[in-house]
Amino acid sequence: MENQDTTKARLIEAAGREFAEKGYDQARIRSICDRAGANLAAVNYHFGDKERLYREVLLEAYRGGGPEVTPTLGDVPPAEKLRGFIRFFFHHIVALKEEHAWQTRMMAREISDPSAALDEVVQGWIRPRFEMLKSIMREIRPEADDRRLNALCFSVVGQCLMYRLTGAVTKRLIGPESKGLLDDDYLADHVATFTLAALGLGPPAGRDEATNS
Amino acid sequence: MENQDTTKARLIEAAGREFAEKGYDQARIRSICDRAGANLAAVNYHFGDKERLYREVLLEAYRGGGPEVTPTLGDVPPAEKLRGFIRFFFHHIVALKEEHAWQTRMMAREISDPSAALDEVVQGWIRPRFEMLKSIMREIRPEADDRRLNALCFSVVGQCLMYRLTGAVTKRLIGPESKGLLDDDYLADHVATFTLAALGLGPPAGRDEATNS
DNA sequence: GGTCGATTCAAACGAGTGTTTCATCGATTC
Protein backbone atom coordinates (compact mmCIF):
# COMPACT_ATOMS: atom_id res chain seq x y z
CA MET A 1 0.00 0.00 0.00
CA GLU A 2 3.04 2.19 0.24
CA ASN A 3 5.57 0.71 -2.10
CA GLN A 4 4.31 2.68 -5.04
CA ASP A 5 6.38 5.38 -6.58
CA THR A 6 6.57 7.47 -3.45
CA THR A 7 9.54 9.70 -2.80
CA LYS A 8 10.69 7.40 -0.05
CA ALA A 9 10.61 4.36 -2.32
CA ARG A 10 12.43 6.21 -5.08
CA LEU A 11 15.05 7.27 -2.58
CA ILE A 12 15.69 3.71 -1.47
CA GLU A 13 16.00 2.58 -5.04
CA ALA A 14 18.32 5.42 -5.98
CA ALA A 15 20.38 5.06 -2.82
CA GLY A 16 20.71 1.34 -3.45
CA ARG A 17 22.24 1.98 -6.83
CA GLU A 18 24.48 4.72 -5.52
CA PHE A 19 25.71 2.71 -2.53
CA ALA A 20 26.25 -0.36 -4.69
CA GLU A 21 28.36 1.61 -7.13
CA LYS A 22 30.39 3.79 -4.82
CA GLY A 23 30.18 2.42 -1.31
CA TYR A 24 28.99 4.25 1.77
CA ASP A 25 31.73 6.86 1.98
CA GLN A 26 31.84 7.80 -1.67
CA ALA A 27 28.08 7.84 -2.09
CA ARG A 28 26.72 11.39 -2.17
CA ILE A 29 23.38 12.41 -0.77
CA ARG A 30 23.09 15.02 -3.48
CA SER A 31 23.63 12.36 -6.12
CA ILE A 32 21.06 10.06 -4.55
CA CYS A 33 18.45 12.79 -4.44
CA ASP A 34 19.20 13.72 -8.03
CA ARG A 35 18.71 10.13 -9.17
CA ALA A 36 15.49 9.93 -7.22
CA GLY A 37 14.27 13.26 -8.52
CA ALA A 38 13.88 14.40 -4.96
CA ASN A 39 14.94 17.44 -3.05
CA LEU A 40 18.20 17.45 -1.13
CA ALA A 41 16.38 17.61 2.18
CA ALA A 42 14.31 14.52 1.41
CA VAL A 43 16.85 12.09 2.82
CA ASN A 44 16.91 13.85 6.14
CA TYR A 45 13.16 14.19 6.23
CA HIS A 46 12.42 10.53 5.47
CA PHE A 47 15.38 8.76 7.07
CA GLY A 48 16.99 11.15 9.50
CA ASP A 49 20.55 10.89 8.24
CA LYS A 50 22.82 9.11 5.79
CA GLU A 51 23.58 6.16 8.01
CA ARG A 52 19.97 5.37 8.75
CA LEU A 53 19.25 5.58 5.04
CA TYR A 54 22.05 3.08 4.45
CA ARG A 55 20.67 0.67 7.02
CA GLU A 56 17.19 0.85 5.52
CA VAL A 57 18.58 0.25 2.07
CA LEU A 58 20.61 -2.67 3.37
CA LEU A 59 17.52 -4.15 4.97
CA GLU A 60 15.68 -3.77 1.72
CA ALA A 61 18.65 -5.34 -0.06
CA TYR A 62 18.73 -8.65 1.72
CA ARG A 63 15.24 -9.02 3.10
CA GLY A 64 13.18 -7.26 0.53
CA GLY A 65 12.68 -7.22 -3.14
CA GLY A 66 16.04 -8.38 -4.39
CA PRO A 67 16.37 -11.39 -6.63
CA GLU A 68 16.83 -14.76 -5.02
CA VAL A 69 20.52 -15.45 -4.70
CA THR A 70 20.70 -18.90 -3.24
CA PRO A 71 21.96 -21.93 -5.05
CA THR A 72 19.50 -24.77 -5.38
CA LEU A 73 21.38 -28.01 -5.34
CA GLY A 74 19.38 -31.13 -5.94
CA ASP A 75 20.03 -34.58 -4.60
CA VAL A 76 23.31 -35.23 -6.34
CA PRO A 77 26.70 -36.48 -5.15
CA PRO A 78 28.53 -33.96 -2.96
CA ALA A 79 31.18 -33.42 -5.61
CA GLU A 80 28.46 -32.27 -7.98
CA LYS A 81 26.93 -30.08 -5.32
CA LEU A 82 30.28 -28.44 -4.77
CA ARG A 83 30.71 -27.85 -8.46
CA GLY A 84 27.24 -26.36 -8.60
CA PHE A 85 27.94 -24.11 -5.64
CA ILE A 86 31.13 -22.80 -7.21
CA ARG A 87 29.44 -22.14 -10.50
CA PHE A 88 26.64 -20.34 -8.72
CA PHE A 89 29.07 -18.33 -6.64
CA PHE A 90 30.93 -17.19 -9.70
CA HIS A 91 27.91 -16.17 -11.69
CA HIS A 92 26.00 -14.42 -8.93
CA ILE A 93 28.60 -12.89 -6.66
CA VAL A 94 31.96 -12.74 -8.36
CA ALA A 95 30.98 -11.79 -11.85
CA LEU A 96 28.63 -8.95 -10.95
CA LYS A 97 28.24 -6.50 -13.75
CA GLU A 98 26.65 -3.11 -13.77
CA GLU A 99 23.35 -4.51 -14.93
CA HIS A 100 23.02 -6.84 -11.96
CA ALA A 101 20.60 -5.94 -9.21
CA TRP A 102 22.01 -3.41 -6.79
CA GLN A 103 20.82 -5.61 -3.96
CA THR A 104 23.43 -8.24 -4.71
CA ARG A 105 26.09 -5.72 -5.55
CA MET A 106 25.65 -4.13 -2.15
CA MET A 107 26.17 -7.47 -0.46
CA ALA A 108 29.32 -8.02 -2.47
CA ARG A 109 30.57 -4.61 -1.53
CA GLU A 110 30.04 -5.25 2.15
CA ILE A 111 32.51 -8.11 1.84
CA SER A 112 35.34 -6.06 0.44
CA ASP A 113 34.49 -2.71 2.00
CA PRO A 114 32.49 -3.35 5.16
CA SER A 115 30.31 -0.69 6.71
CA ALA A 116 29.08 -0.28 10.24
CA ALA A 117 26.22 -2.61 9.36
CA LEU A 118 28.46 -5.56 8.55
CA ASP A 119 27.19 -7.60 11.46
CA GLU A 120 23.67 -7.69 10.10
CA VAL A 121 24.88 -8.56 6.63
CA VAL A 122 27.04 -11.42 7.83
CA GLN A 123 24.32 -12.81 9.99
CA GLY A 124 21.45 -12.38 7.58
CA TRP A 125 23.02 -12.93 4.21
CA ILE A 126 26.53 -14.31 4.21
CA ARG A 127 26.32 -16.90 6.94
CA PRO A 128 23.43 -18.89 5.48
CA ARG A 129 25.28 -19.24 2.21
CA PHE A 130 28.53 -20.09 3.93
CA GLU A 131 26.80 -22.76 5.98
CA MET A 132 25.49 -24.22 2.76
CA LEU A 133 29.03 -24.58 1.48
CA LYS A 134 30.16 -25.93 4.82
CA SER A 135 27.50 -28.62 4.86
CA ILE A 136 28.59 -29.73 1.40
CA MET A 137 32.15 -29.86 2.64
CA ARG A 138 31.06 -31.85 5.67
CA GLU A 139 29.50 -34.41 3.38
CA ILE A 140 32.81 -34.72 1.59
CA ARG A 141 34.97 -34.71 4.73
CA PRO A 142 32.86 -36.08 7.60
CA GLU A 143 35.97 -36.73 9.65
CA ALA A 144 37.41 -33.21 9.41
CA ASP A 145 37.24 -31.00 12.48
CA ASP A 146 35.62 -27.60 12.42
CA ARG A 147 38.85 -25.73 11.92
CA ARG A 148 39.74 -27.80 8.88
CA LEU A 149 36.25 -27.41 7.47
CA ASN A 150 36.51 -23.64 7.75
CA ALA A 151 39.89 -23.63 6.05
CA LEU A 152 38.59 -25.84 3.26
CA CYS A 153 35.60 -23.59 2.68
CA PHE A 154 37.83 -20.52 2.66
CA SER A 155 40.05 -22.19 0.07
CA VAL A 156 37.02 -22.43 -2.16
CA VAL A 157 35.69 -18.97 -1.45
CA GLY A 158 39.13 -17.42 -1.69
CA GLN A 159 39.74 -18.75 -5.16
CA CYS A 160 36.45 -17.22 -6.28
CA LEU A 161 36.49 -13.91 -4.44
CA MET A 162 40.02 -13.27 -5.70
CA TYR A 163 38.61 -12.19 -9.01
CA ARG A 164 36.10 -9.84 -7.44
CA LEU A 165 38.45 -8.25 -4.95
CA THR A 166 41.55 -7.75 -7.02
CA GLY A 167 40.17 -7.02 -10.46
CA ALA A 168 42.18 -3.88 -11.00
CA VAL A 169 45.42 -5.60 -10.09
CA THR A 170 44.91 -8.75 -12.13
CA LYS A 171 43.99 -6.79 -15.21
CA ARG A 172 47.25 -4.87 -15.05
CA LEU A 173 49.18 -7.93 -14.00
CA ILE A 174 48.45 -10.20 -16.93
CA GLY A 175 47.06 -7.63 -19.34
CA PRO A 176 43.48 -6.97 -20.38
CA GLU A 177 43.62 -9.55 -23.16
CA SER A 178 44.69 -12.40 -20.89
CA LYS A 179 42.21 -11.21 -18.30
CA GLY A 180 39.49 -11.34 -20.93
CA LEU A 181 40.29 -14.97 -21.61
CA LEU A 182 39.48 -15.79 -18.01
CA ASP A 183 35.72 -15.60 -18.43
CA ASP A 184 33.27 -16.69 -15.76
CA ASP A 185 32.63 -20.13 -17.17
CA TYR A 186 36.29 -20.93 -17.60
CA LEU A 187 37.11 -19.77 -14.09
CA ALA A 188 34.20 -21.53 -12.45
CA ASP A 189 35.22 -24.72 -14.14
CA HIS A 190 38.84 -24.20 -13.21
CA VAL A 191 38.11 -23.54 -9.54
CA ALA A 192 35.79 -26.54 -9.37
CA THR A 193 38.35 -28.83 -10.95
CA PHE A 194 41.13 -27.46 -8.79
CA THR A 195 39.09 -27.89 -5.63
CA LEU A 196 37.80 -31.37 -6.41
CA ALA A 197 41.33 -32.46 -7.23
CA ALA A 198 42.53 -31.03 -3.93
CA LEU A 199 39.88 -33.09 -2.18
CA GLY A 200 40.79 -36.23 -4.08
CA LEU A 201 37.51 -36.26 -6.00
CA GLY A 202 38.86 -35.62 -9.46
CA PRO A 203 41.92 -35.64 -11.68
CA PRO A 204 44.75 -33.17 -10.99
CA ALA A 205 44.19 -29.65 -12.25
CA GLY A 206 45.97 -28.19 -15.24
CA ARG A 207 46.61 -31.33 -17.25
CA ASP A 208 43.60 -31.15 -19.56
CA GLU A 209 44.76 -28.65 -22.11
CA ALA A 210 43.29 -30.49 -25.09
CA THR A 211 40.05 -28.51 -25.16
CA ASN A 212 41.21 -24.92 -25.50
CA SER A 213 43.91 -23.23 -27.55
CA MET B 1 73.86 13.41 2.17
CA GLU B 2 70.26 14.33 2.56
CA ASN B 3 68.51 11.39 4.11
CA GLN B 4 69.19 12.51 7.61
CA ASP B 5 66.41 13.67 9.83
CA THR B 6 65.30 16.46 7.53
CA THR B 7 61.71 17.61 7.48
CA LYS B 8 61.23 16.05 4.07
CA ALA B 9 62.52 12.68 5.25
CA ARG B 10 60.37 12.79 8.36
CA LEU B 11 57.37 13.64 6.21
CA ILE B 12 57.92 10.63 3.98
CA GLU B 13 58.27 8.37 6.98
CA ALA B 14 55.17 9.80 8.67
CA ALA B 15 53.17 9.76 5.47
CA GLY B 16 54.17 6.15 4.85
CA ARG B 17 52.75 5.11 8.17
CA GLU B 18 49.63 7.19 7.72
CA PHE B 19 48.95 5.94 4.19
CA ALA B 20 49.65 2.35 5.21
CA GLU B 21 47.18 2.57 8.05
CA LYS B 22 44.37 4.55 6.50
CA GLY B 23 44.78 4.53 2.75
CA TYR B 24 45.05 7.52 0.48
CA ASP B 25 41.59 8.94 1.00
CA GLN B 26 41.42 8.59 4.75
CA ALA B 27 44.96 9.80 5.34
CA ARG B 28 45.01 13.37 6.61
CA ILE B 29 47.70 15.87 5.77
CA ARG B 30 47.28 17.41 9.18
CA SER B 31 47.87 14.05 10.81
CA ILE B 32 50.95 13.41 8.69
CA CYS B 33 52.44 16.77 9.58
CA ASP B 34 51.69 16.18 13.25
CA ARG B 35 53.44 12.81 13.20
CA ALA B 36 56.39 14.37 11.44
CA GLY B 37 56.48 17.31 13.80
CA ALA B 38 56.21 19.58 10.80
CA ASN B 39 54.05 22.51 9.92
CA LEU B 40 50.87 22.00 7.93
CA ALA B 41 52.29 23.84 4.96
CA ALA B 42 55.33 21.57 4.80
CA VAL B 43 53.67 18.99 2.55
CA ASN B 44 52.79 21.59 -0.01
CA TYR B 45 56.19 23.20 0.19
CA HIS B 46 58.17 19.97 -0.24
CA PHE B 47 55.88 17.91 -2.46
CA GLY B 48 53.37 20.22 -4.06
CA ASP B 49 50.21 18.37 -3.09
CA LYS B 50 48.87 15.24 -1.47
CA GLU B 51 49.02 13.08 -4.57
CA ARG B 52 52.62 13.86 -5.35
CA LEU B 53 53.48 13.13 -1.74
CA TYR B 54 51.77 9.77 -2.12
CA ARG B 55 53.72 8.94 -5.26
CA GLU B 56 57.01 9.81 -3.62
CA VAL B 57 56.14 7.71 -0.62
CA LEU B 58 55.16 4.85 -2.90
CA LEU B 59 58.45 5.12 -4.73
CA GLU B 60 60.28 5.04 -1.44
CA ALA B 61 58.16 2.09 -0.40
CA TYR B 62 59.09 -0.30 -3.17
CA ARG B 63 62.40 1.05 -4.40
CA GLY B 64 63.90 2.47 -1.29
CA GLY B 65 64.64 1.47 2.21
CA GLY B 66 61.95 -1.09 2.87
CA PRO B 67 62.86 -4.57 3.99
CA GLU B 68 63.51 -7.19 1.34
CA VAL B 69 60.28 -8.98 0.62
CA THR B 70 61.22 -11.62 -1.89
CA PRO B 71 61.21 -15.32 -1.24
CA THR B 72 64.51 -17.06 -1.71
CA LEU B 73 63.90 -20.55 -2.92
CA GLY B 74 66.88 -22.78 -3.24
CA ASP B 75 67.41 -25.64 -5.65
CA VAL B 76 64.66 -27.91 -4.43
CA PRO B 77 61.86 -29.80 -6.17
CA PRO B 78 59.13 -27.50 -7.52
CA ALA B 79 56.64 -28.80 -5.00
CA GLU B 80 58.91 -27.62 -2.22
CA LYS B 81 59.42 -24.28 -3.95
CA LEU B 82 55.68 -23.84 -4.13
CA ARG B 83 55.30 -24.67 -0.48
CA GLY B 84 58.02 -22.19 0.36
CA PHE B 85 56.41 -19.49 -1.74
CA ILE B 86 53.07 -19.96 -0.04
CA ARG B 87 54.63 -19.88 3.38
CA PHE B 88 56.50 -16.73 2.45
CA PHE B 89 53.40 -15.13 1.00
CA PHE B 90 51.45 -15.76 4.16
CA HIS B 91 54.05 -14.46 6.54
CA HIS B 92 55.06 -11.36 4.62
CA ILE B 93 51.96 -10.18 2.82
CA VAL B 94 48.85 -11.76 4.28
CA ALA B 95 49.66 -11.71 7.96
CA LEU B 96 50.81 -8.12 8.17
CA LYS B 97 50.50 -6.72 11.62
CA GLU B 98 50.82 -3.18 12.83
CA GLU B 99 54.46 -3.63 13.67
CA HIS B 100 55.38 -4.60 10.12
CA ALA B 101 57.16 -2.08 7.96
CA TRP B 102 54.81 0.42 6.41
CA GLN B 103 56.50 -0.17 3.08
CA THR B 104 55.03 -3.65 2.80
CA ARG B 105 51.72 -2.62 4.25
CA MET B 106 51.37 0.02 1.59
CA MET B 107 51.93 -2.56 -1.13
CA ALA B 108 49.30 -4.79 0.42
CA ARG B 109 46.89 -1.90 0.57
CA GLU B 110 47.38 -1.10 -3.10
CA ILE B 111 46.10 -4.59 -3.86
CA SER B 112 42.83 -4.25 -2.03
CA ASP B 113 42.35 -0.51 -2.37
CA PRO B 114 44.22 0.65 -5.46
CA SER B 115 45.21 4.26 -5.93
CA ALA B 116 45.99 6.18 -9.08
CA ALA B 117 49.54 4.88 -8.84
CA LEU B 118 48.54 1.24 -9.16
CA ASP B 119 50.26 0.83 -12.50
CA GLU B 120 53.67 1.54 -11.03
CA VAL B 121 53.07 -0.77 -8.10
CA VAL B 122 51.98 -3.65 -10.30
CA GLN B 123 54.89 -3.22 -12.63
CA GLY B 124 57.56 -2.61 -10.04
CA TRP B 125 56.50 -4.73 -7.12
CA ILE B 126 53.69 -7.19 -7.78
CA ARG B 127 54.64 -8.51 -11.19
CA PRO B 128 58.13 -9.73 -10.29
CA ARG B 129 56.73 -11.74 -7.41
CA PHE B 130 53.87 -13.06 -9.52
CA GLU B 131 56.30 -14.13 -12.22
CA MET B 132 58.24 -16.01 -9.58
CA LEU B 133 55.13 -17.97 -8.70
CA LYS B 134 54.35 -18.48 -12.35
CA SER B 135 57.76 -19.91 -13.11
CA ILE B 136 57.35 -22.38 -10.28
CA MET B 137 53.98 -23.33 -11.70
CA ARG B 138 55.51 -23.72 -15.14
CA GLU B 139 58.00 -26.18 -13.72
CA ILE B 140 55.13 -28.19 -12.33
CA ARG B 141 52.92 -27.93 -15.42
CA PRO B 142 55.18 -27.45 -18.45
CA GLU B 143 52.36 -28.47 -20.77
CA ALA B 144 49.80 -25.95 -19.48
CA ASP B 145 49.02 -22.94 -21.65
CA ASP B 146 49.35 -19.41 -20.39
CA ARG B 147 45.72 -19.06 -19.52
CA ARG B 148 45.79 -22.15 -17.35
CA LEU B 149 49.00 -21.04 -15.70
CA ASN B 150 47.42 -17.73 -14.76
CA ALA B 151 44.36 -19.46 -13.35
CA LEU B 152 46.51 -21.85 -11.34
CA CYS B 153 48.56 -19.01 -9.90
CA PHE B 154 45.41 -17.11 -9.02
CA SER B 155 44.07 -20.17 -7.25
CA VAL B 156 47.13 -20.06 -5.03
CA VAL B 157 47.12 -16.31 -4.50
CA GLY B 158 43.36 -16.23 -3.99
CA GLN B 159 43.47 -18.74 -1.18
CA CYS B 160 46.09 -16.62 0.58
CA LEU B 161 44.79 -13.12 -0.09
CA MET B 162 41.34 -14.19 1.09
CA TYR B 163 42.47 -13.80 4.66
CA ARG B 164 43.91 -10.37 4.08
CA LEU B 165 41.00 -8.99 2.10
CA THR B 166 38.04 -10.30 4.06
CA GLY B 167 39.29 -10.30 7.63
CA ALA B 168 36.33 -8.41 9.04
CA VAL B 169 33.86 -10.77 7.41
CA THR B 170 35.56 -14.01 8.34
CA LYS B 171 35.91 -12.96 11.96
CA ARG B 172 32.19 -12.36 12.23
CA LEU B 173 31.40 -15.38 10.12
CA ILE B 174 33.05 -18.08 12.20
CA GLY B 175 33.59 -16.11 15.39
CA PRO B 176 36.77 -14.61 16.80
CA GLU B 177 37.71 -17.84 18.59
CA SER B 178 37.57 -19.99 15.46
CA LYS B 179 39.32 -17.23 13.54
CA GLY B 180 42.06 -17.26 16.15
CA LEU B 181 42.62 -20.94 15.56
CA LEU B 182 43.46 -20.20 11.93
CA ASP B 183 46.92 -18.85 12.62
CA ASP B 184 49.44 -18.10 9.90
CA ASP B 185 51.33 -21.37 10.14
CA TYR B 186 48.21 -23.49 10.06
CA LEU B 187 46.82 -21.62 7.09
CA ALA B 188 50.07 -21.61 5.14
CA ASP B 189 50.33 -25.32 5.64
CA HIS B 190 46.70 -25.83 4.71
CA VAL B 191 46.94 -23.81 1.51
CA ALA B 192 50.14 -25.58 0.50
CA THR B 193 48.66 -29.00 1.11
CA PHE B 194 45.43 -28.06 -0.65
CA THR B 195 47.29 -26.71 -3.65
CA LEU B 196 49.76 -29.56 -3.97
CA ALA B 197 46.90 -32.02 -3.77
CA ALA B 198 45.07 -30.13 -6.49
CA LEU B 199 48.17 -30.45 -8.66
CA GLY B 200 48.53 -34.14 -7.95
CA LEU B 201 51.71 -33.63 -5.95
CA GLY B 202 50.44 -34.65 -2.55
CA PRO B 203 47.73 -36.46 -0.64
CA PRO B 204 44.18 -35.05 -0.65
CA ALA B 205 43.53 -32.17 1.71
CA GLY B 206 41.53 -32.49 4.91
CA ARG B 207 42.14 -36.12 5.74
CA ASP B 208 45.00 -35.71 8.18
CA GLU B 209 43.19 -34.71 11.35
CA ALA B 210 45.39 -36.75 13.67
CA THR B 211 47.70 -33.89 14.62
CA ASN B 212 45.38 -31.25 16.02
CA SER B 213 42.37 -31.34 18.32
C1' DG C 1 -13.19 27.65 1.71
C1' DG C 2 -10.46 27.52 5.71
C1' DT C 3 -7.46 24.82 8.71
C1' DC C 4 -3.95 21.70 9.66
C1' DG C 5 -0.56 18.22 9.15
C1' DA C 6 2.51 16.13 5.93
C1' DT C 7 5.63 16.89 2.31
C1' DT C 8 8.66 19.49 -0.77
C1' DC C 9 11.67 23.22 -1.84
C1' DA C 10 15.56 26.73 -2.09
C1' DA C 11 18.87 28.35 0.61
C1' DA C 12 22.12 28.44 3.97
C1' DC C 13 24.87 26.52 7.86
C1' DG C 14 28.89 24.30 9.80
C1' DA C 15 32.41 21.01 10.05
C1' DG C 16 36.26 18.87 7.75
C1' DT C 17 40.10 19.18 4.71
C1' DG C 18 43.49 20.27 0.91
C1' DT C 19 45.66 24.30 -0.34
C1' DT C 20 47.56 29.06 -0.31
C1' DT C 21 49.38 33.25 1.60
C1' DC C 22 52.58 36.01 3.59
C1' DA C 23 55.33 37.12 7.49
C1' DT C 24 59.32 35.34 9.98
C1' DC C 25 63.39 32.75 10.99
C1' DG C 26 68.14 31.15 10.16
C1' DA C 27 72.03 30.18 7.77
C1' DT C 28 75.06 31.46 4.07
C1' DT C 29 77.38 34.98 1.35
C1' DC C 30 79.51 39.19 0.14
Add this chain to the structure above:
DNA sequence: GAATCGATGAAACACTCGTTTGAATCGACC
Protein backbone atom coordinates in the same frame (compact mmCIF):
# COMPACT_ATOMS: atom_id res chain seq x y z
C1' DG D 1 76.82 43.36 9.55
C1' DA D 2 73.53 43.61 5.72
C1' DA D 3 71.48 41.00 1.96
C1' DT D 4 69.69 36.86 0.23
C1' DC D 5 67.28 32.70 -0.03
C1' DG D 6 65.55 28.29 1.44
C1' DA D 7 62.66 26.72 5.16
C1' DT D 8 59.11 27.21 8.69
C1' DG D 9 54.98 28.96 10.98
C1' DA D 10 50.20 30.86 11.90
C1' DA D 11 46.36 31.98 9.76
C1' DA D 12 43.04 32.01 6.43
C1' DC D 13 40.99 30.54 2.02
C1' DA D 14 38.10 27.58 -1.01
C1' DC D 15 35.60 23.83 -1.67
C1' DT D 16 32.88 19.64 -0.55
C1' DC D 17 29.29 17.57 1.79
C1' DG D 18 26.04 16.21 5.47
C1' DT D 19 22.69 18.59 7.79
C1' DT D 20 19.29 22.17 9.13
C1' DT D 21 15.95 25.84 8.51
C1' DG D 22 11.87 28.10 7.51
C1' DA D 23 8.80 29.12 3.97
C1' DA D 24 5.81 27.27 0.23
C1' DT D 25 2.78 23.66 -1.43
C1' DC D 26 -0.41 19.95 -1.40
C1' DG D 27 -4.21 17.15 0.19
C1' DA D 28 -7.62 15.77 3.44
C1' DC D 29 -11.16 16.95 6.35
C1' DC D 30 -14.70 19.66 8.56
